[in-house]
Amino acid sequence: MNKTLMIMAAEIRTSLRRKSFVIIAIVIPLLFGLIALGIGVINRDAMETALVAAPASPAATSNQAGFVDAGGLIQTIPADVPAGWLTEYNNEAAAQAALQGGAIAGYYVIAPDYVQSGRVTYVTDEFSILSDHLDTTLLEQILLVNLLGGDARLAAAVQQPLDVQTTALAPVVAATEEAWITEMFPLFMVLILYMALIIPGGILISALIDEKKNRVMEVLMTSVSPAQMVTGKVAALGLLGLLMTALWLGVLWAVARFGGSALSIPAGFTIPISLLAWALIYFLGGYAIYGSQFAGIGALAPDVNQTKSVTWIVMLPIIAAYMFMAVSFDNPNSPLAVALSLFPLTSSVAMIGRMASTEVPLWQATLAAVLQFVTAYFIIRLTAQMFRAQYLLTGQPLSVKSFYRTLMGRA
Amino acid sequence: MQPVEVSHLKKAFGATQAVTDVSFAVERGEIFGLLGPNGAGKTTSIRLMLDIFQPDAGAVSILDGPMGEAKKNRIGYMPEERGLYQEMPLEPCLIYLATLKGVSKADARRRLQPYLERFDLAQHRAKKVKELSKGMQQKAQIINTVLHGPELLIMDEPFSGLDPVNTQLAKDLLLDLRQQGVTIIMSTHIMHQVEELCNRIVLINQGRNVLYGDLAQIQREYSGHAVRVKVAGELPPLAGVQAVTPHNGAIQLLLDQQTSPQDILQQLVSQHSAIEQFEIALPSLDEIFIRVVSEQ
Structure with missing residues (x-):
């Protein structure tokens, strides 16, 4: 096997032995994914059961309930209430019998003074923490119609006074409903890219410094070339970062796809595969830019403590992009948002945040990617001179100044 | 090559x-x-x-x-x-x-x-x-x-x-x-x-x-004009010896320029000494190392 591939494989094995990396990159996203999938499956099964079950079915679903109108308020049942989903009983004894007979999952008792007190009691045969989320939508609708004298149209207007239609000149990528996922989605995308760039970079720095400290570097230098060694390490952590990004994006996609109403995800909400593909492209470009600089820091620094200030300065553009994300989310086509999404040092985070918020013209998305890869090419060329045995084996103090002097070939 | x-x-x-x-x-x-x-x-x-x-x-x-x-x-x-x-x-x-x-x-x-x-x-x-x-x-x-x-x-x-x-x-x-x-x-x-x-x-x-x-x-280059000798009993008086110093259980004899190691051996044999060790006194590498580095 090629020595670069050997180093790459060894670095992957070593990184996968790091508990912190495995937890953040693999365990947490898989756990979230499984939870989302589980909730989705349970939710879908419940829906299917409810739709298939006949009203006479001995085992009632949570959709089948009864009510006892002690105050005589309800005169009209709106036509759109599905038959058998809310059955009226003349008294509590009859409702209780139906409950015990399995015809209904529970029943409401509307208090005689409901108009003054608003009191409604729900009776069920047993309490379960899993079924404590009671869907009262139908009863609310029936009460509202009857409070408004049986006028179903007026009730509908009271329930939803606004019917705003949003018209976009360009096709809308994601659902525009005011759901949490719609609001949080761009932030999630940005966070995933941010983590995927930072975490492997940190591991890369500490892996190089560890090898310098325990003198393995000197042994490696007599087995492989500095270029083979650094290429193997950077590629290994890039691959792990890509895996991490793909896993987190996959989880986000699974939540959107299978979470359904159980996670309050609007029916029309989908994550376009093209967006996920762009995220992977921007990760690769961003990692090439930042990963090579992190590798340079690891090559120059004698210990981890001396890397902090330099790492912070190197990361500054990406931190700035993250901080300005609020502007991008509010107005994704503002000049600042567009500039950040095209500037190569910020585009990996800023462009994906923008793309998750709005439709970005293809030429801008492509230009950002091209600029990223061109910048990465030059940064890799500049950082390559840091991977000399002289730097890898000597322990000169590292400062921001010395880092940039070496980067510019003036050390 | x-x-x-x-x-x-x-x-x-x-x-x-x-x-x-x-x-x-x-x-x-x-x-x-x-x-x-x-x-x-x-x-x-x-x-x-x-x-x-x-x-x-x-x-x-x-x-x-x-x-x-x-x-x-x-x-x-x-x-x-x-x-x-x-x-x-x-x-x-x-x-x-x-x-x-x-x-x-x-x-x-x-x-x-x-x-x-x-x-x-x-x-x-x-x-x-x-x-x-x-x-x-x-x-x-x-x-x-x-x-x-x-x-x-x-x-x-x-x-x-x-x-x-x-x-x-x-x-x-x-x-x-x-x-x-x-x-x-x-x-x-x-x-x-x-x-x-x-x-x-x-x-x-x-x-x-x-x-x-x-x-x-x-x-050999760093050796002085000396021999190391170990005999049973007392070392007899020897002509041509400038200094006598103990050395790891033996005795090191610094010779004058006219006396050769062979002269010393001959004297010992003629005086019927029971010779247990006789060698040209070569300096240890430690001694050479210290001498060279100190001179530098």
């Missing part, structure tokens, strides 16, 4: 001149001593030989030509400080480092077993390197250096941290390898080990050669 030829090497790091003028050649199948006080330029010279650093001037020929990536698999290098992955278990660590030297995984595993047994590390193969004692790590480092079957070994302080039993194990290994034709360069401060193992040496001080050549010849 000799397997290692180093000619007028020069290397500076900024304002520090690490190596000023170092030259030597190592013959095939010999154990060669690379000696010098701390900071003399030994490690830099080794790194220049291995092409880890580029010299400012001078030339290096390793295994019949300039050093290159392909030759790295034919060389075993052991740095002074241990160079093993502390968090890895011993066996996978040694196998991985051997594969980087061009040995297949299966072959590395097969070669490793006898070495682990020879150095009494077989039962520790699954332990993390950091869990091994200093001596065990040193033995593991020696195994790492020889596991891929190199033609040229360069070892910096190979016996550091080893007890006498393990030191002997390591020496026996080096002698076996020399027997098999492996060329060995050994850098150390422990002079009696050099005297025991090395045929030839170079002594570097302040980045320059100060002594170079055959060890016995160097000792």
Whole structure:
């Protein structure tokens, strides 16, 4: 096997032995994914059961309930209430019998003074923490119609006074409903890219410094070339970062796809595969830019403590992009948002945040990617001179100044 | 062509001149001593030989030509400080480092077993390197250096941290390898080990050669006009002796310029002394080392 591939494989094995990396990159996203999938499956099964079950079915679903109108308020049942989903009983004894007979999952008792007190009691045969989320939508609708004298149209207007239609000149990528996922989605995308760039970079720095400290570097230098060694390490952590990004994006996609109403995800909400593909492209470009600089820091620094200030300065553009994300989310086509999404040092985070918020013209998305890869090419060329045995084996103090002097070939 | 030829090497790091003028050649199948006080330029010279650093001037020929990536698999290098992955278990660590030297995984595993047994590390193969004692790590480092079957070994302080039993194990290994034709360069401060193992040496001080050549010849050059004698009973009075000093249970006699060792031997025989030891007093390498470095 090629020595670069050997180093790459060894670095992957070593990184996968790091508990912190495995937890953040693999365990947490898989756990979230499984939870989302589980909730989705349970939710879908419940829906299917409810739709298939006949009203006479001995085992009632949570959709089948009864009510006892002690105050005589309800005169009209709106036509759109599905038959058998809310059955009226003349008294509590009859409702209780139906409950015990399995015809209904529970029943409401509307208090005689409901108009003054608003009191409604729900009776069920047993309490379960899993079924404590009671869907009262139908009863609310029936009460509202009857409070408004049986006028179903007026009730509908009271329930939803606004019917705003949003018209976009360009096709809308994601659902525009005011759901949490719609609001949080761009932030999630940005966070995933941010983590995927930072975490492997940190591991890369500490892996190089560890090898310098325990003198393995000197042994490696007599087995492989500095270029083979650094290429193997950077590629290994890039691959792990890509895996991490793909896993987190996959989880986000699974939540959107299978979470359904159980996670309050609007029916029309989908994550376009093209967006996920762009995220992977921007990760690769961003990692090439930042990963090579992190590798340079690891090559120059004698210990981890001396890397902090330099790492912070190197990361500054990406931190700035993250901080300005609020502007991008509010107005994704503002000049600042567009500039950040095209500037190569910020585009990996800023462009994906923008793309998750709005439709970005293809030429801008492509230009950002091209600029990223061109910048990465030059940064890799500049950082390559840091991977000399002289730097890898000597322990000169590292400062921001010395880092940039070496980067510019003036050390 | 000799397997290692180093000619007028020069290397500076900024304002520090690490190596000023170092030259030597190592013959095939010999154990060669690379000696010098701390900071003399030994490690830099080794790194220049291995092409880890580029010299400012001078030339290096390793295994019949300039050093290159392909030759790295034919060389075993052991740095002074241990160079093993502390968090890895011993066996996978040694196998991985051997594969980087061009040995297949299966072959590395097969070669490793006898070495682990020879150095009494077989039962520790699954332990993390950091869990091994200093001596065990040193033995593991020696195994790492020889596991891929190199033609040229360069070892910096190979016996550091080893007890006498393990030191002997390591020496026996080096002698076996020399027997098999492996060329060995050994850098150390422990002079009696050099005297025991090395045929030839170079002594570097302040980045320059100060002594170079055959060890016995160097000792002869630095010997004074003296003999060491041990006789049963009292030493009889001897003519031509300027000074008498005890030396490791024997007596060292400093002779005047007109008296030869043969004259002294003749006097002892004629006086019927029971001679237990009689030898030309050669200075130890320690003495030569101190003398040369002090003069510098």
